[in-house]
Amino acid sequence: xxxxxxxxxxxxxxxxxxxxxxxxxxxxxxxxxxxxxxxxxxxxxxxxxxxxxxxxxxxxxxxxxxxxxxxxxxxxxxxxxxxxxxxxxxxxxxxxxxxxxxxxxxxxxxxxxxxxxxxxxxxxxxxxxxxxxxxxxxxxxxxxxxxxxxxxxxxxxxxxxxxxxxxxxxxxxxxxxxxxxxxxxxxxxxxxxxxxxxxxxxxxxxxxxxxxxxxxxxxxxxxxxxxxxxxxxxxxxxxxxxxxxxxxxxxxxxxxxxxxxxxxxxxxxxxxxxxxxxxxxxxxxxxxxxxxxxxxxxxxxxxxxxxxxxxxxxxxxxxxxxxxxxxxxxxxxxxxxxxxxxxxxxxxxxxxxxxxxxx
Amino acid sequence: xxxxxxxxxxxxxxxxxxxxxxxxxxxxxxxxxxxxxxxxxxxxxxxxxxxxxxxxxxxxxxxxxxxxxxxxxxxxxxxxxxxxxxxxxxxxxxxxxxxxxxxxxxxxxxxxxxxxxxxxxxxxxxxxxxxxxxxxxxxxxxxxxxxxxxxxxxxxxxxxxxxxxxxxxxxxxxxxxxxxxxxxxxxxxxxxxxxxxxxxxxxxxxxxxxxxxxxxxxxxxxxxxxxxxxxxxxxxxxxxxxxxxxxxxxxxxxxxxxxxxxxxxxxxxxxxxxxxxxxxxxxxxxxxxxxxxxxxxxxxxxxxxxxxxxxxxxxxxxxxxxxxxxxxxxxxxxxxxxxxxxxxxxxxxxxxxxxxxxxxxxxxxxxxxxxxxxxxxxxxxxxxxxxxxxxxxxxxxxxxxxxxxxxxxxxxxxxxx
Ligand code: HEM
Ligand code: SF4
Ligand code: SF4
Ligand code: SF4
Ligand code: SF4
Numbered sequence: 001x002x003x004x005x006x007x008x009x010x011x012x013x014x015x016x017x018x019x020x021x022x023x024x025x026x027x028x029x030x031x032x033x034x035x036x037x038x039x040x041x042x043x044x045x046x047x048x049x050x051x052x053x054x055x056x057x058x059x060x061x062x063x064x065x066x067x068x069x070x071x072x073x074x075x076x077x078x079x080x081x082x083x084x085x086x087x088x089x090x091x092x093x094x095x096x097x098x099x100x101x102x103x104x105x106x107x108x109x110x111x112x113x114x115x116x117x118x119x120x121x122x123x124x125x126x127x128x129x130x131x132x133x134x135x136x137x138x139x140x141x142x143x144x145x146x147x148x149x150x151x152x153x154x155x156x157x158x159x160x161x162x163x164x165x166x167x168x169x170x171x172x173x174x175x176x177x178x179x180x181x182x183x184x185x186x187x188x189x190x191x192x193x194x195x196x197x198x199x200x201x202x203x204x205x206x207x208x209x210x211x212x213x214x215x216x217x218x219x220x221x222x223x224x225x226x227x228x229x230x231x232x233x234x235x236x237x238x239x240x241x242x243x244x245x246x247x248x249x250x251x252x253x254x255x256x257x258x259x260x261x262x263x264x265x266x267x268x269x270x271x272x273x274x275x276x277x278x279x280x281x282x283x284x285x286x287x288x289x290x291x292x293x294x295x296x297x298x299x300x301x302x303x304x305x306x307x308x309x310x311x312x313x314x315x316x317x318x319x320x321x322x323x324x325x326x327x328x329x330x331x332x333x334x335x336x337x338x339x340x341x342x343x344x345x346x347x348x349x350x351x352x353x354x355x356x357x358x359x
Numbered sequence: 360x361x362x363x364x365x366x367x368x369x370x371x372x373x374x375x376x377x378x379x380x381x382x383x384x385x386x387x388x389x390x391x392x393x394x395x396x397x398x399x400x401x402x403x404x405x406x407x408x409x410x411x412x413x414x415x416x417x418x419x420x421x422x423x424x425x426x427x428x429x430x431x432x433x434x435x436x437x438x439x440x441x442x443x444x445x446x447x448x449x450x451x452x453x454x455x456x457x458x459x460x461x462x463x464x465x466x467x468x469x470x471x472x473x474x475x476x477x478x479x480x481x482x483x484x485x486x487x488x489x490x491x492x493x494x495x496x497x498x499x500x501x502x503x504x505x506x507x508x509x510x511x512x513x514x515x516x517x518x519x520x521x522x523x524x525x526x527x528x529x530x531x532x533x534x535x536x537x538x539x540x541x542x543x544x545x546x547x548x549x550x551x552x553x554x555x556x557x558x559x560x561x562x563x564x565x566x567x568x569x570x571x572x573x574x575x576x577x578x579x580x581x582x583x584x585x586x587x588x589x590x591x592x593x594x595x596x597x598x599x600x601x602x603x604x605x606x607x608x609x610x611x612x613x614x615x616x617x618x619x620x621x622x623x624x625x626x627x628x629x630x631x632x633x634x635x636x637x638x639x640x641x642x643x644x645x646x647x648x649x650x651x652x653x654x655x656x657x658x659x660x661x662x663x664x665x666x667x668x669x670x671x672x673x674x675x676x677x678x679x680x681x682x683x684x685x686x687x688x689x690x691x692x693x694x695x696x697x698x699x700x701x702x703x704x705x706x707x708x709x710x711x712x713x714x715x716x717x718x719x720x721x722x723x724x725x726x727x728x729x730x731x732x733x734x735x736x737x738x739x740x741x742x743x744x745x746x747x748x749x750x751x752x753x754x755x756x757x758x759x760x761x762x763x764x765x766x767x768x769x770x771x772x773x774x775x776x
Contacts, residue, residue, distance in 0.1 A: 011533075014575070078483050091503065133436075137438050152399060181690075268599050269593045271664045290391045
């Protein structure tokens, strides 16, 4: 769209610059930090080669924020951290101050405003999540609501460092999985092939694009009522929903046939074991707003077992590698079933190519 | 409009079963969403309500009604479209309501993706400017941050987008990526506040995204491509799985050891902890117990970061620092989850020339992808389909044993003899 009365000429500046956003003590010691400690949950102390120290107070946010909330965070930053703050990739806010006397009053203030202080060290940090019903055009569920429900039950684990290692969570409202790989991930799984809205399709769909999007070549061109349309080979279809992203007439979402699956063992850090992808451990959980109790229950079971059985520094996937999947299912009370056997490309790499057995 | 008034004065949908509370309130009852105000975690519903009651923006009432409707019907009701600003082809995510006949107040609810400073650092002046402009033109709802790394300003009508953008742009903000082009990047805290940082990821991030700013605003490639910059192998930005170009800090020489701090750690934690939590967990058994202390055999170390994480005061990355480039990380669609794989084991990243050399390399890589990739194919998928060998040849990157976990295990190949 063009507006003739425009007076401003666009500057394609890219990301906002960062220097002026850094606390002066950060700027002074940039690249010269020596070590850090975690004096209490939610607080980091970084010490520089120069001897300067900076304290970080970390707090949880809903991620789905408002200008009012952001202005409140700014007030905290002006009062306690010289007007500087940053965010983490897990939607936590951080306030950096060189003054140790600011730490306790800042924590009090944040908590009284409803922002829990925590999320550092060996704890459950907040959830990397997506848009859901609030704003995506293809979601089968909400994101912020699932996260809120989950974090309510994990509040204690956010504020205390009682886990063997960090726990990263994610949620996603379709199997594109924008939330990403995590120690424990909650991802939508459709259970029925898309229903095709033929009338709508002829108006909105670029047919070859939708055909090309299908990972198992289940979509074929056809003619319906004299108009070019598409059909789905339901025996082949794996209900992934990819076609819906390309064509809104491939109606995959359904209140009853869009369920949840739970995945575990994703790890991006290179520490100890190589980075690993997730495995499915529960599926067919109902999409049950506004609180999704079945989902929070399953996540809770996994975390309880990991907390009790994990050794220091073991991430969820590493803990499972040690105790084995058999014991994982026993200790969490979840059930392994035939659909958890991989049937997609490179499936053999997930088979047990050894005589190692657990009884 | 009549319907809008109806909704506002509680004449229409869902108000029926509220049993009061409608009277002087601006918002309609949202019993499902209200459940999400319970519990200790900060509530986005509470936040939205506060904002709506203060600003009385009808769009906010509409979006809450629509969300409540979704919670009841378990379906989503947004569809995409096309809205941009002058000269750009991306950066605004368009949302039109599919039920605007029921809930007209949120018939348009577009998102502006805004690129934050690398590392998500702010001062309050920047943030307040952003809030003030956003409140003037948009709904006042902000996501900090989207998984793509953007600030997401959610909820604006098409006819306000250009002016809002101009005001933001005057203050140094620019739109983020969308579509088949360069995307907004993500960086960890990096040298600003992390002793593990092995390169200046914030500077490289700024440099790289400015370099590709045109392709970010005017997508013209096969598909999206994303950078993520983690300043050490702890990879706090999830680069290996979530970016096509994962730039991960590393070092070449020996881990720096400060003996007195090692001693102090052992005195505090004991030899059992040294053995069980450090030595035994080294993936390549590079560490051994020696005279009650630890000895690292540098040639065996793969720079996994574990021992440095456990003993940050005693151990630090070596002095010869730089980056590794991994490529091809992506999620499910459509060949399955792909982890990035190592392409460039080491590159220095200290000077402006180093950054320029890196940009030249990335240009070569993207040119290759532009020529060899298929429509809607991420670069990792192109490399897998065409072959890593062919990719390396095409771009002119030296073959290196670090690019594979092990040599091939099948004999079917053709070689030049
Ligand atoms: C209609 C199609 C799509 C829409 C509307 C869409 C929307 C989005 C949105 C809104 C986000 C940010 C989520 C957040 O942080 O709240 C996102 C991120 C993401 N999307 Fe999509 N997406 C679409 C297609 C895809 C496809 C086809 C793929 C995969 C091939 C994909 C993979 C991802 C991934 C992996 C992320 C996280 C990115 C990151 O961490 O950098 N999306 N998408
Ligand atoms: S996971 Fe799917 S539904 Fe959710 S935001 Fe991403 S693309 Fe949209
Ligand atoms: S849901 Fe997936 S498998 Fe089924 S037709 Fe669509 S793209 Fe193909
Ligand atoms: S990736 Fe490394 S350098 Fe960056 S914040 Fe994490 S530990 Fe620090
Ligand atoms: S960094 Fe990792 S591989 Fe290297 S010595 Fe430490 S634990 Fe071993």
